[in-house]
Amino acid sequence: MGSKIAFTFREQLDGTIGGDHHNYCLQCGACVAGCPAARYSEDFNPRTILLKTLLGQEEELIGADSVIWLCTNCYTCYERCPQDVRPIEVIIALKNMAAERGVLPDEVNKFAEMISSRGHSAVLSESVNRRREKLGLDPIPRVPVEELTAILADPEEGEVPSGGGAGEVLEPLGSKAGSQEGPGKVRPEKRAGVEKKPSKKASGGKASAKKVGRKKPRTTKRSNR
Numbered sequence: 001m002g003s004k005i006a007f008t009f010r011e012q013l014d015g016t017i018g019g020d021h022h023n024y025c026l027q028c029g030a031c032v033a034g035c036p037a038a039r040y041s042e043d044f045n046p047r048t049i050l051l052k053t054l055l056g057q058e059e060e061l062i063g064a065d066s067v068i069w070l071c072t073n074c075y076t077c078y079e080r081c082p083q084d085v086r087p088i089e090v091i092i093a094l095k096n097m098a099a100e101r102g103v104l105p106d107e108v109n110k111f112a113e114m115i116s117s118r119g120h121s122a123v124l125s126e127s128v129n130r131r132r133e134k135l136g137l138d139p140i141p142r143v144p145v146e147e148l149t150a151i152l153a154d155p156e157e158g159e160v161p162s163g164g165g166a167g168e169v170l171e172p173l174g175s176k177a178g179s180q181e182g183p184g185k186v187r188p189e190k191r192a193g194v195e196k197k198p199s200k201k202a203s204g205g206k207a208s209a210k211k212v213g214r215k216k217p218r219t220t221k222r223s224n225r
């Protein structure tokens with residue numbers, strides 16, 4: 001017979017947000033057809049990633065050199081999958097497992113550090129806003145980093161700072177305090193509303209088909225890969 005299934009790893013994946021849907025993959029290959037990363041690299045294939053999750057092939061999936069890091073997070077596979085597996089969310093779960101174990105590519109680590117320290121994954125200077133202004137675009141909002149730091153902190157230890165709480169207005173990059181209306185700003189009542197609502201990702205996107213009755217799988221044209 002073929003390889004043994006490592007259920008311990010699958011249980012760990014089940015316990016990671018977005019990971020439990022891997023159980024529903026029927027290996028149809030529909031997710032591969034529109035995947036830009038699969039077009040770019042012969043090594044990347046969401047169907048085979050899902051196969052490896054079903055087999056519990058931890059060494060193949062968790063590591064700085066794993067193919068999972070080639071995923072562009074485009075969500076095409078989410079739309080294509082007839083089984084509501086949400087391959088992208090399984091891949092994100094795998095990435096989170098890798099990050100928890102400290103095995104992620106240096107570049108990804110640098111992006112994460114930039115986001116936690118600056119709120120953006122790239123360095124944004126005033127020249128960016130000047131160019132945006134010429135193009136008729138709003139200034140980039142300044143991210144309240146202290147609030148982000150509190151969110152990213154260990155929930156046991158993290159505290160929302162008094163000066164950067166939910167009611168504070170986002171200011172455009174480089175702006176001085178001013179009116180609460182205008183380009184690049186978000187009104188406090190809007191922000192408060194947003195924080196009360198769980199995000200699509202946090203709530204698992206679509207209504208959970210697993211818990212409340214899964215949607216009926218559609219018949220779909222199979223990919224050759």
Ligand code: SF4
Binds near residue numbers: 024029080081084086
């Ligand atoms: S489309 Fe869905 S069911 Fe089909 S191989 Fe991809 S993840 Fe599995």
Ligand code: SF4
Binds near residue numbers: 035072073076077088
């Ligand atoms: S989210 Fe990732 S796996 Fe899914 S289609 Fe896009 S690149 Fe491919």
